[in-house]
Amino acid sequence: MSTTAFPNRARVDALAKVRGEAKFAADLVLPRTLYAMTVPATIAKGSLSSLPVEAALRVPGVVRVLTPEDFPAPPPYSEDGPPPPPTLETIIAYRGQPVALVIAETLEAAIEGAEVIRPTYVAEAFACVMESAGAQRQPADEVAFGDAPAALSGAAATVESTYDSPTQHHNPLELIATVAVWEDGALLIHESTQASSLVKGAVAGALRLDPARVHVRGATMGGSFGQKAVQRQTALVARAAILTGRPVKLVQPRAQIFHTATYRARTRHQIRIGADADGKIVGVQHHVEQEQSPNGYFAVSEYHRDVIRMYGIRNYLGTGADIRLDRQDSGYMRGTHPQPAFFAFESAIDELAHKTNRDPVEFRLANDTRVDPQNGHPLSSRFLNECLREGARRFGWSRRSPVPGSMTASDGSLVGWGMACGIYQSATTPAIATLRIDARGHTRFAISGHEMGQGMRTAIASVLIQDLDIDPERLEIALGDTRAAPQHMTAGSWGTNSVVPAAMQAAQRMRAAVADLLDGRQVSGNLHRKLASIRRPFLQVEVTTVGPGQDQAALETLRQGGFAVAEAVYPEFSTFSYSAHFLEVRIEPRTRRIRVPRVVSIADCGRVISPRTAHSQVYGGVIWGLSHALREATEIDPRYGGYLNEDLADYVVPVNADIGEIEIGLIDQPDPLANPAGVKGLGQVSMVGISAAVANAVFHATGRRIRELPIRIEHLL
Amino acid sequence: MCNDPDVAPEIPDNQLLVSRRDAMIASVAVVAASHFAASARAQTGPRQAALPVSVDQALIIRTSINGQTLEIRIDARTSLLDLLRERLALTGAKKGCDHGQCGACTVHIDGRRVASCLTLAGKVDGREVLTIEGLAGGDTLHPMQQAFIDHDALQCGYCTPGQIMAAVACVAEGNATSRERIREYMSGNICRCGAYVGIVAAIEDAAAKMGRG
Numbered sequence: 069m070s071t072t073a074f075p076n077r078a079r080v081d082a083l084a085k086v087r088g089e090a091k092f093a094a095d096l097v098l099p100r101t102l103y104a105m106t107v108p109a110t111i112a113k114g115s116l117s118s119l120p121v122e123a124a125l126r127v128p129g130v131v132r133v134l135t136p137e138d139f140p141a142p143p144p145y146s147e148d149g150p151p152p153p154p155t156l157e158t159i160i161a162y163r164g165q166p167v168a169l170v171i172a173e174t175l176e177a178a179i180e181g182a183e184v185i186r187p188t189y190v191a192e193a194f195a196c197v198m199e200s201a202g203a204q205r206q207p208a209d210e211v212a213f214g215d216a217p218a219a220l221s222g223a224a225a226t227v228e229s230t231y232d233s234p235t236q237h238h239n240p241l242e243l244i245a246t247v248a249v250w251e252d253g254a255l256l257i258h259e260s261t262q263a264s265s266l267v268k269g270a271v272a273g274a275l276r277l278d279p280a281r282v283h284v285r286g287a288t289m290g291g292s293f294g295q296k297a298v299q300r301q302t303a304l305v306a307r308a309a310i311l312t313g314r315p316v317k318l319v320q321p322r323a324q325i326f327h328t329a330t331y332r333a334r335t336r337h338q339i340r341i342g343a344d345a346d347g348k349i350v351g352v353q354h355h356v357e358q359e360q361s362p363n364g365y366f367a368v369s370e371y372h373r374d375v376i377r378m379y380g381i382r383n384y385l386g387t388g389a390d391i392r393l394d395r396q397d398s399g400y401m402r403g404t405h406p407q408p409a410f411f412a413f414e415s416a417i418d419e420l421a422h423k424t425n426r427d428p429v430e431f432r433l434a435n436d437t438r439v440d441p442q443n444g445h446p447l448s449s450r451f452l453n454e455c456l457r458e459g460a461r462r463f464g465w466s467r468r469s470p471v472p473g474s475m476t477a478s479d480g481s482l483v484g485w486g487m488a489c490g491i492y493q494s495a496t497t498p499a500i501a502t503l504r505i506d507a508r509g510h511t512r513f514a515i516s517g518h519e520m521g522q523g524m525r526t527a528i529a530s531v532l533i534q535d536l537d538i539d540p541e542r543l544e545i546a547l548g549d550t551r552a553a554p555q556h557m558t559a560g561s562w563g564t565n566s567v568v569p570a571a572m573q574a575a576q577r578m579r580a581a582v583a584d585l586l587d588g589r590q591v592s593g594n595l596h597r598k599l600a601s602i603r604r605p606f607l608q609v610e611v612t613t614v615g616p617g618q619d620q621a622a623l624e625t626l627r628q629g630g631f632a633v634a635e636a637v638y639p640e641f642s643t644f645s646y647s648a649h650f651l652e653v654r655i656e657p658r659t660r661r662i663r664v665p666r667v668v669s670i671a672d673c674g675r676v677i678s679p680r681t682a683h684s685q686v687y688g689g690v691i692w693g694l695s696h697a698l699r700e701a702t703e704i705d706p707r708y709g710g711y712l713n714e715d716l717a718d719y720v721v722p723v724n725a726d727i728g729e730i731e732i733g734l735i736d737q738p739d740p741l742a743n744p745a746g747v748k749g750l751g752q753v754s755m756v757g758i759s760a761a762v763a764n765a766v767f768h769a770t771g772r773r774i775r776e777l778p779i780r781i782e783h784l785l
Numbered sequence: 786m787c788n789d790p791d792v793a794p795e796i797p798d799n800q801l802l803v804s805r806r807d808a809m810i811a812s813v814a815v816v817a818a819s820h821f822a823a824s825a826r827a828q829t830g831p832r833q834a835a836l837p838v839s840v841d842q843a844l845i846i847r848t849s850i851n852g853q854t855l856e857i858r859i860d861a862r863t864s865l866l867d868l869l870r871e872r873l874a875l876t877g878a879k880k881g882c883d884h885g886q887c888g889a890c891t892v893h894i895d896g897r898r899v900a901s902c903l904t905l906a907g908k909v910d911g912r913e914v915l916t917i918e919g920l921a922g923g924d925t926l927h928p929m930q931q932a933f934i935d936h937d938a939l940q941c942g943y944c945t946p947g948q949i950m951a952a953v954a955c956v957a958e959g960n961a962t963s964r965e966r967i968r969e970y971m972s973g974n975i976c977r978c979g980a981y982v983g984i985v986a987a988i989e990d991a992a993a994k995m996g997r998g
């Protein structure tokens with residue numbers, strides 16, 4: 069466990085990024101590249117009745133049009149995991165599903181070719197919103213301990229409310245892009261993905277290729293937030309490269325991405341919560357319903373996992389249901405399950421604190437827990453109360469007047485001070501890494517992981533530069549490349565805490581190997597010079613690490629490119645990250661416009677390995693939370709299926725002028741059990757709870773409790 | 786059509802590294818306009834198809850990009866962004882929306898910031914284009930680039946070239962005089978990662994160094 073704080077170093081890839089030299093997937097410019105463009109279905113459900121391509125083939129520059137006939141039949145069902153996304157099919161399952169792929173010498177020709185294709189369809193009745201007639205409701209597994217209904221019937225005070233969180237699309241700024249090259253019987257895919265191994269498996273499965281001949285190089289990613297896992301487009305582009313023998317590039321237009329990529333499911337949370345006369349929570353009942361595709365696997369029961377562990381809750385009854393709709397699959401999006409669940413839960417806590425006349429900070433401090441409420445195991449570290457106290461101090465919470473509507477600014481704006489907490493599981497994946505240092509000054513560290521801006525590369529570099537006397541300018545960190553190291557999906561805030569311990573162990577082993585080699589001889593200079601002077605061209609070490617409770621089987625799954633996550637409820641303890649957010653809203657008296665001039669957000673993510681990138685991650689998380697509270701929602705068209713606000717003008721995300729002052733604090737106390745580095749996850753916990761803090765502040769400003777996101781002017785008129 | 790001046794010289798098919806392609810493109814771009822056609826033609830055996838547009842859809846433009854003069858035959862439908870990225874391998878400017886909504890493609894034309902995705906390439910005939918690749922003086926970063934590193938004004942870096950080009954213009958316009966003003970005049974550039982706090986701090990810092998704060 070690292071006992072000292074890490075220094076504040078610059079982001080290692082910042083130089084390339086400010087010079088415009090960082091290579092994102094679409095930046096790959098290869099000779100003879102062909103450009104692809106998809107043709108999206110214009111019905112929500114049914115089948116293709118004709119797909120005439122002649123008009124497209126007459127467009128100068130179009131070389132080929134791929135249709136369902138150009139693809140092998142889907143692979144047979146397998147126990148090993150979800151099937152690869154379908155390729156081109158005649159059955160239409162959702163509006164916007166690709167039905168053809170136009171390949172052309174230029175982008176302009178590909179776009180024109182795609183536009184002149186007018187398929188015809190046999191349409192069927194469909195259900196695309198939770199309220200649609202024909203939407204199928206399917207109950208989910210229960211999550212329960214103690215006896216919540218009995219405890220609540222004996223509570224001194226209870227509140228019960230329903231909270232709504234909308235459908236949202238990730239909208240990373242980078243469009244989904246794939247470049248596929250087919251050469252000597254092998255496929256090289258260059259794609260923006262946080263799951264290069266899964267992409268490899270999916271493409272090999274869909275196109276019936278030997279996985280040994282499919283390589284995926286995860287490019288520098290222009291953000292992802294859970295979107296860029298396995299995309300339907302990859303196998304289409306790969307097939308085009310195979311059939312034409314030329315590199316093929318597809319940069320999917322944003323309007324199409326809305327319909328093909330995953331999204332955050334809309335959810336509705338009914339919460340009943342009660343406290344005893346001392347202000348201790350006695351029980352929680354939480355029912356969640358979410359929208360879901362016909363065969364979607366996104367588990368509804370996971371909305372409970374983090375809620376259970378936020379406070380010392382002794383009785384919990386979690387239920388839920390999927391509402392099956394004719395849409396594409398929903399999926400993980402930053403903050404995933406806790407994000408909407410904590411808008412609901414932390415709003416309910418605020419309602420209960422208000423009803424029992426308690427300060428919301430004091431109420432939370434008094435409901436602390438040292439053990440995992442579900443199984444009684446210890447929490448490996450929990451500095452939530454430290455986050456609360458530090459946040460309250462920095463924000464000046466003690467100056468808050470508790471009565472709603474009692475604070476106003478000199479311009480007449482209503483002022484509201486609100487707060488809320490967040491939690492996110494700190495899961496772990498196994499890692500297999502190689503570290504190679506050579507006598508000419510170069511160091512290469514290869515491991516499973518994907519850099520999407522969160523700063524994983526910088527965290528690894530921090531460790532290696534701190535622990536090894538190497539040339540930092542020539543340190544190469546290979547991530548996301550299925551040829552460099554076995555790859556695991558990077559998501560769920562398990563990235564840094566899975567790779568940093570491996571980097572530390574590799575550095576340690578390297579130092580031992582060098583000492584062995586020198587065998588007591590005194591050789592001056594850094595490690596490169598030492599190797600040179602003893603005439604060793606290079607030295608390489610390999611390390612493997614696993615999460616708590618994992619063994620060789622997890623490493624084997626990783627080698628196979630599978631999913632090997634140790635969830636944070638580990639066999640002997642549980643590990644979660646925590647956050648506490650404090651913010652001020654101002655509501656203009658006439659327009660009722662809501663502004664957030666300042667935020668203080670404190671997080672407990674264990675040991676901070678890269679302070680600078682960690683701070684940036686929390687800034688981003690706060691802004692995502694504000695966006696969830698006040699801006700973004702996907703509008704679904706109940707008449708025709710599909711999405712109405714499918715671009716960045718109508719899908720509103722915060723711009724610079726929407727953001728005020730944000731102050732970040734990190735507790736920086738190592739976790740003693742989760743891993744030798746003492747690191748816990750940060751990317752998502754920084755966002756969880758912010759939207760509730762906004763709603764709580766709006767209540768404090770106005771006395772109005774808004775239980776539906778995003779909060780808009782019309783809610784306050 | 787194989788003798789079209791815009792045809793790329795032959796490169797081995799298996800060339801996956803961008804560096805040589807970049808070098809090739811750079812060499813195309815620096816050729817003085819009057820020598821351009823002859824020089825390209827001298828490299829035999831083009832493997833890329835010629836620009837597949839009919840004569841009435843094509844036009845020849847002469848422009849300066851990052852200080853280098855260039856004459857090139859283009860598809861009249863091509864946006865400046867696609868010309869830079871797909872024909873000239875200047876991939877610093879990014880495509881985030883292709884609709885003028887995000888700012889990722891921001892470049893300067895005659896010193897003013899524009900969304901290159903909304904600018905037809907034909908419109909830069911006779912004008913000077915500056916992209917992120919031309920901002921630094923060799924190895925010496927522009928103060929704005931350095932300030933973006935110092936304030937970690939980025940995460941994924943996808944919006945960054947556009948943010949920096951917009952920021953340089955924002956200072957030059959005299960719109961970097963306060964944090965509020967910077968926020969307002971930088972609101973055409975979306976950062977989905979949420980690096981706004983660092984971006985504002987970087988612009989304040991660089992504006993002071995650029996002497997136009």
Ligand code: FES
Nearest residue numbers: 881883885888902
């Ligand atoms: S790509 Fe030009 S503004 Fe978004």
Ligand code: FES
Nearest residue numbers: 940942944976978
């Ligand atoms: S740094 Fe990722 S969009 Fe701005």
